[in-house]
Amino acid sequence: MTSPFDPADVTWSRVSTRLTAARLIPATITFAVPIVVGVVLALILSPWFWLLAGASAGLLAWTAIVVPRQVRAIxxxxxxxxxxxxxxxxxxxxxxxxxxxxxxxxxxxxxxxxxxxxxxxxxxxxxxxxxxxxxxxxxxxxxxxxxxxxxxxxxxxxxx
The missing domain is CATH 2.30.29 (PH-domain like)
Incomplete structure (x- = not known):
């Protein structure tokens, strides 16, 4: 049975895997700022700022998992x-x-x-x-x- 997203008579061309890096580099920079700020503030002011660093690190890890799969799907x-x-x-x-x-x-x-x-x-x-x-x-x-x-x-x- 064919899927509406994968017609039977079609040969798909894939995009470059370098697109993964092109998407992960800006994401890493974006998430690195709150990670660093959270760590610094947690060490200086309050341990509650570890939540900021941890949440940002978690989102970065999730992005690193999802983006390669998204690129392979194009x-x-x-x-x-x-x-x-x-x-x-x-x-x-x-x-x-x-x-x-x-x-x-x-x-x-x-x-x-x-x-x-x-x-x-x-x-x-x-x-x-x-x-x-x-x-x-x-x-x-x-x-x-x-x-x-x-x-x-x-x-x-x-x-x-």
Whole structure:
């Protein structure tokens, strides 16, 4: 039996595992501040501040467990008439973007992404609510996908 999130005739492409580091580094920095503040205040003022440090450390540990699983759940597949993007573990989502509905395709990379050799492809369609993005691609794959999607979109638009 096939799942609505895993069509039978689809071969999924995965994103880079370096996306895990790109998501864990900012989380570590974010949680490190309350951990350090909690430890310092617990040593100086009151042992109650250990709760702040402990809760932040617990959230960081949970993030370190969840993020790699989330990254492994991201995939995309190019089909004849559309692009499929899936993501999520607990709340799964499958986005189908018909090539004929694409208006333009962006490739983005922030400073950390560039340092880790990653890029994100963002698809813009006629629908405002479409969340069609593929993070964690190598810059070469992002450029190839951008060019391929743009040419397929133009071909489908010309056929209308």
């Amino acid at each position: 995939g995309y597949a190019e089909r004849e008439d559309d692009l499929l993007i899936r993501k999520g573990i607990l709340f799964r989502s499958l986005t189908v973007v018909p090539y004929g509905r694409m208006q333009y395709v962006d490739v983005e990379a922030g400073p950390l992404d560039r340092k880790l050799g990653l890029a994100k492809v963002q698809l813009h369609t006629a629908s405002v609510g479409t969340d069609a993005q593929i993070p964690g691609l190598s810059p070469e794959e992002a450029a190839r996908l951008r060019d391929r999607l743009a040419s397929r979109g133009e071909a489908r638009l010309a056929g209308l």
